[in-house]
Amino acid sequence: MSEQKAQETREVLGARLRGFRKDAGFGSGRAFAAATGWQESKVSRIENGKQNASEDDIRLWCQKTGHEADLSDLIATVRHIDELWLEWRRVLAAGTENRQKQSLPLYRKTKVFRIWDPATVWGTIQTAEYAQDVFQQVSEFHETPADTDAAVAKRLERQSYLYKGDRVFSVLLGEQALYSNHGGPEVMRGQLDRLMAVMALPRLSLGIVPRSAHLALWIGHAFSMFDDQLVMVETYSAEMSVTQPREIELYRKAFELHRRSAVYGQAARNLILAAIRHFDGMASDGERST
Numbered sequence: 001m002s003e004q005k006a007q008e009t010r011e012v013l014g015a016r017l018r019g020f021r022k023d024a025g026f027g028s029g030r031a032f033a034a035a036t037g038w039q040e041s042k043v044s045r046i047e048n049g050k051q052n053a054s055e056d057d058i059r060l061w062c063q064k065t066g067h068e069a070d071l072s073d074l075i076a077t078v079r080h081i082d083e084l085w086l087e088w089r090r091v092l093a094a095g096t097e098n099r100q101k102q103s104l105p106l107y108r109k110t111k112v113f114r115i116w117d118p119a120t121v122w123g124t125i126q127t128a129e130y131a132q133d134v135f136q137q138v139s140e141f142h143e144t145p146a147d148t149d150a151a152v153a154k155r156l157e158r159q160s161y162l163y164k165g166d167r168v169f170s171v172l173l174g175e176q177a178l179y180s181n182h183g184g185p186e187v188m189r190g191q192l193d194r195l196m197a198v199m200a201l202p203r204l205s206l207g208i209v210p211r212s213a214h215l216a217l218w219i220g221h222a223f224s225m226f227d228d229q230l231v232m233v234e235t236y237s238a239e240m241s242v243t244q245p246r247e248i249e250l251y252r253k254a255f256e257l258h259r260r261s262a263v264y265g266q267a268a269r270n271l272i273l274a275a276i277r278h279f280d281g282m283a284s285d286g287e288r289s290t
Helices: 002-023 029-036 040-047 055-065 068-084 096-109 128-142 148-162 185-198 245-260 265-289
Strands: 085-087 112-117 168-174 204-209 223-226 230-234 238-242
Touching (some): 002 040, 002 055, 002 068, 029 055, 055 068, 112 245, 168 245, 185 265, 204 265, 223 245, 230 245
Parallel strands (some): 112 168, 168 204
Antiparallel strands (some): 085 238, 112 223
């Protein structure tokens, strides 16, 4: 999925550059290569999305084709390709604590948070025990350093932003998130109690999309939206940063459609209470079996 997205973006960029070349009177890649001092194969690879163009490549391309006015937009596209996907193995090479630390500056400058997670409780409202189980799974899955305690501490540090400043947090969870079992019944009961508590925060709204809700949009994947500037999407293999305004607008629209299916207030509390009863039953069954 990550390579497909990057490849599509490279191909769109290459097609645009090919148009610039032809409009400037360079009828072939060979002629343009001669004008730039490049190999003809480099021109072909860039135009066909087979090679990433560097920022210097873009500057020279715009200069030779008379498209200096498009330079800033094209540079933004190149940077978008470079940062579009960060492989988890590289991000987590020094452990999960470092990745959690990297989030803190983003939290400091963000004013409006929009969070959608259909299957897992959002990290910033996780309990330490729940987060510990999640981080252990991440370390084992990616075979990266197990610095779970340090990572949990950094994740809990993010929670301070729930209580200070004028930030607004709009959080949507799928009902499945209330039942996805991280850590066992006792940990889950603690996490569900935590959800009940954060619902009282004045600048946080917590909506739950019931399993049987009539959906305005298919469930899709989890994402976190920071103001209208950045959307973060996590997959098993990589983390995607969405910065293009057109794509950010699609995620904003997706969030609003999911919100139509959500319940709030007492209806949301009732769903959480039902999940608590479920894990109470699991704990009782476990005690009887022992």
